[in-house]
Amino acid sequence: MSRLKSALITDLDGALVRAKRHLEAGDLAEAETLFMAIRDAGPNRWEGHLGLAQVYLLSHRVTECLEVLPEAMRVAPDCLPAYQLMAHLGIEGGVSDAALEWLEFGAQHLSNEPLLFEWMITLYAMENRMDDLSNCLDYYGRLRGMGASEVAMIFARTPGLSEDIRSRIAQAAGF
Structure with a gap:
């Protein structure tokens, strides 16, 4: 790796640390500026795209969040935090169709990640x-390593799910 590339990566990493600190402190304007710079300087790094999506969500700019978040998943198809944010938007933000599309994409790359499938189960039941x-x-x-009844029981005991969602899951499990 050339010295120039090494210096650029170091600068991006430092900017990422600063951006995360500003995000955690609630300084969304500065976090947005830094995450934009990270995205623009390193478009193949998922952190800039995901960071911007987080800033937009915290700023109640859901449309903008949905515009930048998919790029994090395109750049890094195994980026579980991006899918987590997309699942949250689908479940809480009323964009379950878009969320399912991206979670299904993620299932091709993270086929052994149970969390991804938990989110998909909830969204499929919602839809x-x-x-x-x-x-x-x-x-x-x-x-x-569970049977249908055990899986259905996990979701039946999930406090955040409505009775309607639990019922659909139980029905799909054969109850």
Whole structure:
């Protein structure tokens, strides 16, 4: 690696540390400026894209968040924090179709990541996509080494899920 590239990476890493500190401190304007600079200087680094998405979400700029977040997943298809934010937007922000599209993309790259499939199960149930829900429950069960009844019980005990969602999951599991 050349000295110039090494210096650039060091500068980006330092900017990333500063951007995260500003984000944690609630200084969203400075965090946004730094994350934009990181994104522009290192477009193949997911941190700039994800950081901007986090700033936009905290600033209640959901549309902008949805515009930049997918780039983090394109650049780093194994970036679980990006999928977590997308799942949150899908579950809490009313964009479940877009979230499912990206989580399905992520499932191709993180096929052994149970959290990804937990989010997909919730979103499939929200969208009443029973065939997809059933298949996802089966796959999740195999990942966790559980049967359908055990998987259904996990979701039945999840406090944040509505009774309607729990019922769909139980139905898809064969109850």
